[in-house]
Amino acid sequence: MDTDQVKYFKHQDGEYVPAARDLLGRQKSPKDWYGIVFKVMRVIVLFIPTLLGELFRLFLGTRRKSIRGQLALVTGGGNGLGRSLCLRLARKGCQVAVADIDLIAAQRTAQEVRDLGVRAEPFLVDVGDQKSVEQLKSDVEAKLGPVDILVNNAGLLAMLSLSEGTPEDVQRIINVNLASHFWAIRAFKNGMMERRRGHIVAVSSTFGIVAFGRTVCYSATKFGVRGLMEALNEEFYMNGYGNEIFVTCVYPGFVATRQEFLDYLHQLGCRVPIQTPDEVADLAIDGVMKNRCEVIASPLYMQLMLKLYSLMPNGINRLVMDIFVDNVPRLGYRKSSLNGES
Numbered sequence: 001m002d003t004d005q006v007k008y009f010k011h012q013d014g015e016y017v018p019a020a021r022d023l024l025g026r027q028k029s030p031k032d033w034y035g036i037v038f039k040v041m042r043v044i045v046l047f048i049p050t051l052l053g054e055l056f057r058l059f060l061g062t063r064r065k066s067i068r069g070q071l072a073l074v075t076g077g078g079n080g081l082g083r084s085l086c087l088r089l090a091r092k093g094c095q096v097a098v099a100d101i102d103l104i105a106a107q108r109t110a111q112e113v114r115d116l117g118v119r120a121e122p123f124l125v126d127v128g129d130q131k132s133v134e135q136l137k138s139d140v141e142a143k144l145g146p147v148d149i150l151v152n153n154a155g156l157l158a159m160l161s162l163s164e165g166t167p168e169d170v171q172r173i174i175n176v177n178l179a180s181h182f183w184a185i186r187a188f189k190n191g192m193m194e195r196r197r198g199h200i201v202a203v204s205s206t207f208g209i210v211a212f213g214r215t216v217c218y219s220a221t222k223f224g225v226r227g228l229m230e231a232l233n234e235e236f237y238m239n240g241y242g243n244e245i246f247v248t249c250v251y252p253g254f255v256a257t258r259q260e261f262l263d264y265l266h267q268l269g270c271r272v273p274i275q276t277p278d279e280v281a282d283l284a285i286d287g288v289m290k291n292r293c294e295v296i297a298s299p300l301y302m303q304l305m306l307k308l309y310s311l312m313p314n315g316i317n318r319l320v321m322d323i324f325v326d327n328v329p330r331l332g333y334r335k336s337s338l339n340g341e342s
Contacts, residue, residue, distance in 0.1 A: 064289040067199075068093030073140055073147045075127050075184065076154030078105025081203065081255055083112075084281035085151055090118040092285065094149065097140045099123040101154070119144070127154045128175030133183040149288070150188045151201040152181045155221075162216040170217055177221035181228055189245075198245045201288055202229050206253050206298065209306050210317075225249065233293055246291045250284045251306075253298035273299055 072089045076082035078100035086096050090113040098113070098120060100106040106122035113120035121143050126132040140147060155177045160169065181202055192198025207215055208222030229249040236245045254274050280297040287295030296303045309317055 062290040062292070064286070065291065066093075067149065067289060069095075070148035071095045071097065071140075071144055071146065072149040072151060073097040073099060073136075073188070074151040074153055075099045075125065075180070077151075078102045078109050078122075081252065081277040081280055082151075082153045083109045084277035085153060085284065086110075086113055086120070087116070088278075088281045088285045089149070089151075090116045090120070092289070094118065095144060096120040097123055097144055097147070099125045099127075099136055099140075099154075101126050127152075127180035127184065128172065130179075130183040133180070133187050137187040146191050146195065147188050148192075148197065149199045149201065150184060151203070152184050152225075153201075153203040154180060155203065156218075158218050159215050160217050161214050165217070173217045174221060177218070178224040178228075181225055185228075185232065192245050193239075193241060196241065196244045199248065199288060199291075200229075200232065200245070201248045201250065201284070203250045203252065203284075204229075206251050206296075206302075206306060209251055209296075210309055226251075230293075246288075248284075248288050248292055248295060250280075250287065250295045250297055252280045252284075253296075253302055255280055273302065 067089070070093075072086075072094040074082050074086050074089070074096065077086045077096070077098035079102070082098075082100070083105075086098055086109050090096050095118060096110070096113045098106045098110045100109075100122070101124070103122060103124040106124070110120040110122040121140075123136055123139055125136040137147075156173050158165070158169070158173045158177075160173070165173075185200060189198070189200070192200075202225050204225040205218070205222040207219040208226040211219045211223070226249060229247055233247040236242060236247065252275070255277055275298070283297040284295055287297075296306055298306070
């Protein structure tokens with residue numbers, strides 16, 4: 001290969017050809033180095049006041065914003081955590097659009113919201129289907145108006161390893177737990193940008209912070225939600241909406257929503273606290289009202305453990321897992337099964 005070329009390629013006329021050496025391959029001039037040093041010094045100078053400001057907000061708290069009168073859309077709002085989120089938002093004065101694949105459950109939750117003196121409507125949606133999400137947008141805006149707070153909560157609680165389940169199961173998990181967030185955000189974010197106001201909330205999981213080997217598909221989607229929300233937050237900032245459109249990713253712990261999930265934890269011998277949907281919803285909505293980017297909706301000691309977990313070497317993490325999980329299930333001991341959307 002010619003010395004003026006480097007080992008990476010560009011596409012040209014249907015073929016890949018070596019790309020000519022560009023600026024990345026040239027030696028930096030003294031002027032370039034001066035620029036880098038200046039930027040490093042600027043970071044050092046601004047680091048301390050920025051850190052102090054973040055610590056101030058962390059320990060002294062942030063003033064809660066009012067969401068009274070705003071319209072919140074909650075997917076998976078018919079049952080479990082979604083239902084609790086709908087009721088908590090209603091108690092804060094929000095109108096609520098309750099969306100679920102189970103229309104009867106959505107109607108039941110909507111009536112509970114109305115009983116609190118707040119307007120609510122139920123909507124049928126399959127969040128894993130992009131066209132269904134677009135139809136949801138049209139239906140909600142026609143009945144209730146533009147959405148101010150989007151809560152992507154719907155998900156499949158699928159405790160499957162990569163070796164379990166059918167290809168259709170895996171694709172469905174990805175569609176509902178991850179792709180649905182893309183469809184909903186794409187559907188509603190433009191309206192928020194036009195109004196220069198909005199809040200997007202995603203429900204991930206502690207399995208989006210700590211990966212567990214017997215929930216490979218579920219963990220992968222929840223890590224995906226985490227990455228999506230962090231990148232989306234930066235994109236709003238880059239586009240000039242950093243103080244107008246807010247992003248919150250919620251990481252619930254172990255929530256008592258479905259009996260089969262509780263049975264699974266019992267079978268694992270898992271020594272972790274079980275929370276109610278109401279407890280998690282309280283923490284989540286409080287985080288939304290404080291415009292927090294991240295809400296680990298667990299007891300304080302679990303929050304600290306999860307933070308430390310991401311910093312520890314793999315051997316330490318496995319030690320913790322061995323202590324908290326007594327019975328790791330064998331691969332293939334379960335038949336393919338997808339628990340309903342929550």
